[in-house]
Amino acid sequence: MMSETAQGTEENVMTIDDAKAPTGDHGITARDLDIYYGDFLAVRKVNMAIEPRSITALIGPSGCGKSTFLRSLNRMHEVIPRARVDGTVLLDGEDIYGPGVDPVVIRRKIGMVFQRPNPFPTMSIAENVLAGMRLNAKRLSRSAADDIVEKSLRGANLWDEVKNRLDQPGSGLSGGQQQRLCIARAIAVEPEVLLMDEPCSALDPISTMAVESLMLELKSDYTIVIVTHNMQQAARVSDRTAFFNIDGTGQPGYVVEMDATEKIFSNPSQQATSDYVTGRFG
């Protein structure tokens, strides 16, 4: 915490005033969020308002804490031993880190898609889509299950490609199809927010296009937060962009600025952002 003023640049740290709670539903607000791995402060003092039903992109150089921040939004961060956070994250005005809040319930509301497609190898395509219900031992009638499978796969633009082989293993699909299967699995439980951690970094351009157009469709129903290393992707899909930076190895990452995506990529208010988006570093 001492280091905060030491390596300082206070004006780089967003203040609480920047982070007004969104008025609509399913928005997320982070207040003074410090994220730790053990005693190591990985990300410091994040204040961020994530608009509901829009796409928010998190960009920044490697190791600056974008993914760490993303994982702290649905309490996946604490899955790592000795990892913890300090601060508040509000979902619809309620603190997800509040006392007595069950992380399992939070994760049902805030779904996640990972960098590498990770369908369950023991399950078929249909079972993968239903995993959120089946693993939670939710009873489903045959027809209800079929409906969810079709709706989710259609929602993920995958239905036509797999409708004839729903009982085949999910790992037999291509990488792009697997990733869309994972998105179908995430939206099958009808979350309010969808977190995506570099969802296209393991995919070819065509699959990337498919996932991106899917995201644009999904944003009418879901609040989407995406971490990406691909600045063109952030510019193409997102409505608002947050730029994370880090002052050096072993220093905590922080949010430099957050603004409408157009502004970040054309006329950012911070020099560091301008340097990063024009490719001068990172």
Place this chain on the structure above:
Amino acid sequence: MDTATQPAGLIRPLSRSVLPVLVVVALVAAGAFSFAVAGSINIPIVIVVGGVVNLALTYVVSRRAEGHRRAVDRTATSVITTLMVAALVPLLSVLWTALSRGTARFDLELFTETMRSVVGEGGGAKHAIIGTAIITGLASLMAVPIGTFTGIYLVEYSRGGRLARVTTSMVDVMTGIPSIVAGLFAYALFSLIQGPGARSGFAGSVALALLMTPIVVRSTQEMLRLVPNELREASYALGVPKWRTITKVVIPTAVAGLLTGVSLSIARVIGETAPLLVAAGLAQDTNLNPFSGRMTSLPVMSYYGYAAPGFPPEADYERGWSAALLLIVLVLVIFTVSRILARVLRPKGLR
């Protein structure tokens, strides 16, 4: 030197007929050596000396024709293949001995008769087969749950705390316990409970469970660590609680490996002789009660057949070998069944 004049990158390989000629030359040379040293053709000497001569000849010839790199490659390939075959020799020898000597009494009587009132020929291993099944089965009933759950705790729950580190090192120590120590421990324990000199099948299975548990813990740990963390995270991210993630995602993904581990541990203890000699003892008749009275197992019967044969001793020798062969067959059956189960239960995606 041909190779020096050839363009770089072009190698003329040795013609196929050269290598057999070298083998013949080496064998003749080794035969002559054997005759000169031992006065006759001694097959082990011929094989060893012939092999060394052939290795040297191949290297020299190949170096002249193909150059240094190819020659080294041929030598390395030969050495590795030879050592692989050398490792197989004792295994095949044991199998062959058990087969050739064990088949004489590998008849129906072996499975239907006990050794009750049998002095010479006849008799069977029924009591020992039942004893082995009871003792190993009880040992598995104790060791598999304890071992599996310990492994699950260490990988999924411990988060590298002190209890986990102590348990892991204790498991390592237990893996190294000589089996006779486990037998003596069980014997001493049951002497305290049931009175001095008490031997029973259950005491034997406690000794075996002591040997099995660390193996099961180890293999469970290894197999669960192979399950990608991404699958656990995918499950957590769907709002699935930890215990369901373990039972529905982690264990099904690793089930083939877990089964293999269990069958390996059974195979490891099913042939244990020393601890059962001490803790379960020898009986001539079937004993179905593991908690009272001595109980014979196949390895113990095999051992006594050789250590204390009756008259004529050949009958005991033959029964001993048959018991040994039966033990090998049992282990093979256990492995085959676990392989089939593993294939059926294997994750569908990983063909």
